[in-house]
Amino acid sequence: MNTPEQIVQSPEEVVQRLDAVDYLADDGLAMAVFLALRLGKPLLLEGEPGVGKTAAAKALAQALDTPFIRLQCYEGLTAGEALYEWNYQRQLLHIRLGLASDDSSLFTDDFLLERPILRAVRYDGPTPPVLLIDEIDRADDEFEALLFEFLGEAAVTIPELGTFAATRPPIVVLTSNRSRDLHDALRRRCLYHWIEFPSPEQAAAIVRRSVPGASAPLIRDATEFIGRTRRLELDKAPGLAETIDWVSALAALGVTELAAGDVLRTIGTIAKTPDDRVTVAEAARLESPL
Structure with missing residues (x-):
């Protein structure tokens, strides 16, 4: 089982691994990725549209041979779409069949639908997945607040079930095109790198x-x-x-x-x-x- 800090041993290895999957990273990006892995911190990538922010996260998952999970942000994005939600149709069927002894029996793992963030937290493979939270600046301010627990503790709390904490924190990459300012609290939880358009x-x-x-x-x-x-x-x-x-x-x-x-x-x-x-x-x- 590999924890993030055990995956690569140097920024030079990051360059080599990304090069092997046809992503050419400069020294600055390689250092940012290495430190994010070594410290177990989320990495916030900013830069103009089209400079390769999303591609960097995809290439990192390829380079590490681990699943790539993507959450595309947009205005109005909710916790139910990003973290988890309940399978209401299945719950209703359970009630109609007379299988629900009480309300608590409807809020169990059997009825839980994993969305990208919870799926990343509960992933149990040998290497943590890469979770891309893409274009976080497109989401509402309120959505950022939903991310604070996850970004700080690699955990998601479901009121009916308790808190799920990752045994091996996922490798989290956030991207932003700077269409609006992000919360200072979100930035504090992340390492940061600005990707320039290449020469x-x-x-x-x-x-x-x-x-x-x-x-x-x-x-x-x-x-x-x-x-x-x-x-x-x-x-x-x-x-x-x-x-x-x-x-x-x-x-x-x-x-x-x-x-x-x-x-x-x-x-x-x-x-x-x-x-x-x-x-x-x-x-x-x-x-x-x-």
């Missing part, structure tokens, strides 16, 4: 892993163009995800070296609003050579 050279290395069929000149030109595009006044600057989609589209069209016409034909993969389409198209026309 064109780093982006090219990442894209090469994701789109191995693309030519080297195409990858170089595309990542350099994206780097310049990100300096424009855009509603939504393209991230790594858009870069990979774009190069995949270009490669599928047989493009080996980028030209302005190729940008215009595939602009919907990198520009996601009408204004951005105009701005990116104008930048492509002005590039000489592209």
Whole structure:
């Protein structure tokens, strides 16, 4: 049985393990992941959309050969959707069949539905699962308060059943795009790392892993163009995800070296609003050579 602090022995090992599953981590992210594992603390990742926050958590689960459990946050997310809820249909059937001796018999483990957080707490495999709490900034302030016990103690309290504490705390990664400020109490419970958009050279290395069929000149030109595009006044600057989609589209069209016409034909993969389409198209026309 592996506890989080026993899983990896150095930040360099984190880099190696993530590299083996085609995720290229820089030294800062590797150190943050290593310390989160060694200290048994949740890790809060922030950065612009598309820089690889969610992908980092997925890759970590792959690298550690452990289950990946994802909780996608959104406005109105409730405890019943994130922690646990009761199987009301089964409880009602139990009552109709005359099998319920009293109310307490309806609130047992047999009627409990595990949602992502409780599932992570109760997981009993050899290595703790990776639990991704994705885009926590999209959830309401009240939902953050529901997480405090779990983030601090790796435990979930169910009034009818008591407290479930993890025998081996799950590896928890939270992501935020900073659409709103998070509670200080939540930040205090986590280690923190900001993921920068990679340099064109780093982006090219990442894209090469994701789109191995693309030519080297195409990858170089595309990542350099994206780097310049990100300096424009855009509603939504393209991230790594858009870069990979774009190069995949270009490669599928047989493009080996980028030209302005190729940008215009595939602009919907990198520009996601009408204004951005105009701005990116104008930048492509002005590039000489592209």
